[in-house]
Amino acid sequence: MTLKVYLSGEIHTDWRDQIMSGAEALDVAFDSPVTDHAASDDCGVAILGAEDNKYWHDHKGAMVNAIRTRKGIADADVVVVRFGDQYKQWNAAFDAGYASALGKSLIILHGTGHAHALKEVDAAALAVAQEPSQVVEILRYVLTGTLPG
Numbered sequence: 001m002t003l004k005v006y007l008s009g010e011i012h013t014d015w016r017d018q019i020m021s022g023a024e025a026l027d028v029a030f031d032s033p034v035t036d037h038a039a040s041d042d043c044g045v046a047i048l049g050a051e052d053n054k055y056w057h058d059h060k061g062a063m064v065n066a067i068r069t070r071k072g073i074a075d076a077d078v079v080v081v082r083f084g085d086q087y088k089q090w091n092a093a094f095d096a097g098y099a100s101a102l103g104k105s106l107i108i109l110h111g112t113g114h115a116h117a118l119k120e121v122d123a124a125a126l127a128v129a130q131e132p133s134q135v136v137e138i139l140r141y142v143l144t145g146t147l148p149g
């Protein structure tokens with residue numbers, strides 16, 4: 001059984017690479033949003049034309065990015081949403097809510113410092129991990145029934 005896993009959330013650390021390399025031996029297909037921050041921010045104006053107002057600049061980018069995000073989450077069996085230590089990641093919270101509304105198996109990944117702020121998001125998840133390696137072990141267990149160690 002191949003699991004389709006969508007990796008959503010913060011783009012400033014290598015957590016995606018850690019999960020993908022840890023899961024190399026597993027039957028998992030990964031997808032994610034565009035993680036090039038500049039490309040993600042500017043895709044709308046680069047494709048659809050410049051905007052003088054920053055709101056409309058960002059709005060165009062958000063709409064174009066939403067096409068990929070919606071497709072990736074809709075096609076996924078499992079959605080992993082990472083909340084990093086810095087920045088307000090409203091898009092990650094939105095992705096978690098969207099995945100939950102679609103009935104997707106949801107794994108939330110964040111440090112203990114976000115436990116209170118994300119309690120409602122965590123409550124919608126089937127697992128809340130603190131480390132990328134824990135996500136890999138969840139995927140391994142789901143696919144093989146094998147416990148770590």
